[in-house]
Amino acid sequence: MTLLSARDVVARPGTSTALRGAWLEVRAGESVTLLGAPSSGTTTLLLCLAGLVRPVAGRVVLDGTDLAALRPQALAAVRLRELGLVFPDGDLLPELSLLENVELPLVRAGATGAEARSRAGDLLDRMLVGAGAGRLPHEVSAGQRQRAAVARALVHRPRVVLADEPTGNLDAPQAHAFMDLLVAATRDLGTALVVATRDAAVAAHTDRAVELRGGRVRTPEPALLP
Ligand SMILES: Nc1ncnc2c1ncn2[C@@H]1O[C@H](COP(=O)(O)OP(=O)(O)OP(=O)(O)O)[C@@H](O)[C@H]1O
Ligand SMILES: [Mg+2]
Numbered sequence: 001m002t003l004l005s006a007r008d009v010v011a012r013p014g015t016s017t018a019l020r021g022a023w024l025e026v027r028a029g030e031s032v033t034l035l036g037a038p039s040s041g042t043t044t045l046l047l048c049l050a051g052l053v054r055p056v057a058g059r060v061v062l063d064g065t066d067l068a069a070l071r072p073q074a075l076a077a078v079r080l081r082e083l084g085l086v087f088p089d090g091d092l093l094p095e096l097s098l099l100e101n102v103e104l105p106l107v108r109a110g111a112t113g114a115e116a117r118s119r120a121g122d123l124l125d126r127m128l129v130g131a132g133a134g135r136l137p138h139e140v141s142a143g144q145r146q147r148a149a150v151a152r153a154l155v156h157r158p159r160v161v162l163a164d165e166p167t168g169n170l171d172a173p174q175a176h177a178f179m180d181l182l183v184a185a186t187r188d189l190g191t192a193l194v195v196a197t198r199d200a201a202v203a204a205h206t207d208r209a210v211e212l213r214g215g216r217v218r219t220p221e222p223a224l225l226p
Contacts, residue, residue: 001027001028002025002026002027003026003027003028003063003159003160003192004025004026004049004060004061004062004063004160004192004194005023005024005025005061006022006023006024006048006049006055006058006059007023007058007059007060008021008022008057008058008059009021009022009023009045009055009057009058009059009060010022010056010057010058011044011045011048011053011054011055011056011215012056013047013053017215018041018044019041019045019048019055019216020041020214020215020216021058021215022041022045022048022058022212022215022216022217024045024049024210024217026049026160026192026194027192028159028190029187029190029191029192030192030207031183031186031187031194031195031205031208032193032194032195032209032210033194033195033202033206033210034046034196034209034210034212035197035198035202035203035210035211035212036196036198036211036212036213037198037213038198040212040214041212041214041215041216042196042197042198042212043164043165043196044215045196045212046162046163046164046194047164048060049160049162049194050079050083050085051067051075051078051079051083054068055068062078062082062160063082063159080105080108080156081158082158082159082160083159083160083161083162084152084153084154084155084156084158084160085153085164086146086150086153086161086162086163086164087149087164087165087166088164088165088166088169089142089145089146089169091149092137092145092148092149092152093137094136094137094138095136096137097133097134097135098124098129098132098133098134098135098136098137098140098148098151099117099121099124099133099134101137101152102120102123102124102155103116103117103155104152105152105156106119106155109156116155119155120151121133123154123155123185124148124151126185127147127150127151127185128147128181129144129147129148129151132144142169142170142174143174143177143178146166146167146170146178147178149166150163150166150181150182150185154186154189154191157189158191159191159192160192160193160194161182161186161191161192161193162194162196163193163194163195163196164196165196165197166178166195167179167199167201167202168197168199172201175199175202176201179202179205180205182205183205183206193206
């Protein structure tokens with residue numbers, strides 16, 4: 001079943017056209033890499049899927065709802081409920097511990113402190129950063145921050161996690177270990193995963209990869225398939 005799709009999306013986030021008719025279908029629970037050279041449009045497509053960039057033509061449809069048809073407040077509510085986002089270098093709040101960062105989305109959504117704490121702790125354990133739960137982001141490694149960011153993206157049980165260049169600050173062995181954990185954790189929870197990257201090694205970890213070039217999705221070549 002298609003969960004999230006981009007249908008002939010044209011996007012112009014700045015002065016230039018970043019997407020020129022991009023098509024993508026993401027099925028519930030599957031993992032997909034959006035692979036492309038610099039400036040090919042991978043980040044823009046991810047931001048369109050997240051409802052953070054509004055297409056100038058075409059549609060982004062999440063579970064049957066055209067995101068462009070939603071008022072800002074309704075769109076924000078859908079995003080908070082259904083999506084988890086991971087950006088380069090974790091993007092954690094610097095003054096909060098890893099555990100506090102991860103439980104924050106649940107606390108904001110009204111969960112009790114104990115409930116939020118226990119679920120956040122479980123996810124940090126799942127991402128192998130349980131031992132650093134009490135540390136501040138700058139007190140742990142880039143890899144640990146990035147894994148904590150995944151725990152934060154998953155804590156409210158979204159249906160899709162969207163990650164932009166999540167291995168951008170990691171060396172090759174760290175990137176492989178990170179992708180193993182990311183794909184396994186989303187798979188365990190039945191969460192779909194879309195990763196935007198220029199790193200072809202990432203593609204080997206997901207169910208499939210599509211290549212972007214010049215703002216369009218190309219049919220994958222056999223060499224790009226995991
Ligand atoms: N906010 C923006 N303002 C101006 N131009 C933008 C903006 N966002 C994207 N672009 C332009 O759109 C094109 C696609 O950008 P995008 O960030 O989607 O590429 P990308 O595939 O993520 O590449 P990379 O991450 O390697 O830079 C580029 O030419 C970029 O300069
Ligand atoms: Mg990018």
